[in-house]
Amino acid sequence: MTGHDVAVVTGAARGIGLAAAHRLGPSTRRLLVTDVDGGALADAARGLRQAGFDVHEMAVDLADAVDVERLAAAAYDLGSWSVLAHCAGLAPFMTDDGDRLLAVNLLATASLLDAFEKRLTGGEVAVCVASISAYRTLPAEVDAILVDPLAVDFLPRLGTVVDYAGRPRLSYALSKRGVQLLCRQRARRWGRAGARICSVSPGGAETRMAARSPLKGDDTAVGRRATPEEIASVIGFLTGPDAAYVTGSDVLVDGGAMAQYLHHADPEKRDRWRNAVDEERRPAAPDTVEQP
């Protein structure tokens, strides 16, 4: 067993986060699992305890900076935190509200990394889950804005460069591109503190999030979508000693979907995938949040 002391897993109620918690459990003294969905989190924690792990659970909304700070303090109280596997996120079909997608997927990631970064003592690893969507073509100017998502004028500035309102898949791509950039940009600071930080970009994985994803098994080279465990195994690798020289990078785990889109798909499909900005605007829906 390689020794993680405390591993924090967000989005652990289900899907990739739950698989990551199971993956990290055997090499971790204590797991701190968290999700906004307290009921599903309690079920997930029960299953993890049945698997023999020492599990602490905490329901938090990561879009709330106070909750994020509470979570980081709780991790610190449990021991010396070693791993942060940040898997929580919203899919574009769950909301039409681009600002909300950016808040949950990107701004929350920045607050979370800030809260854990100030508690670094050396030896920690953070892995944030981004997405293949981050590789879609976006205007070059957005990167300089996306690296600072907690700036007071972040959303208005982003809105002047790219009109994401009513285009949830575009907002999602922006949010996940931002997650990749945050990890890359922080790598030097984390390295100086003896810590590593990376992102993982799944293509399609069989979770409730994939239910309405346009990425089907046929779009991959492997011929199917991933299991959540196949994404979790890459998170396990990145957090372990075999990945000691991996930091600041993104690992695309897509079963060859991007290779297929760029080299083998018909031009119309390739352009539809690649061109995030030309996505058709969805008619405004009054505050509806579709449940998967």
Ligand SMILES: NC(=O)c1ccc[n+]([C@@H]2O[C@H](COP(=O)([O-])OP(=O)(O)OC[C@H]3O[C@@H](n4cnc5c(N)ncnc54)[C@H](O)[C@@H]3O)[C@@H](O)[C@H]2O)c1
């Ligand atoms: N499944 C895929 O095909 C796929 C593809 C690319 C990227 N991803 C990314 O992988 C990650 C995990 O997705 P998944 O497929 O397991 O989805 P999922 O919906 O099964 O799990 C996501 C979890 O995040 C939690 N969550 C959402 N908002 C939250 C908030 N504000 N605070 C705390 N928790 C919150 C949800 O309650 C849920 O339990 C996400 O970041 C997603 O964007 C998934």
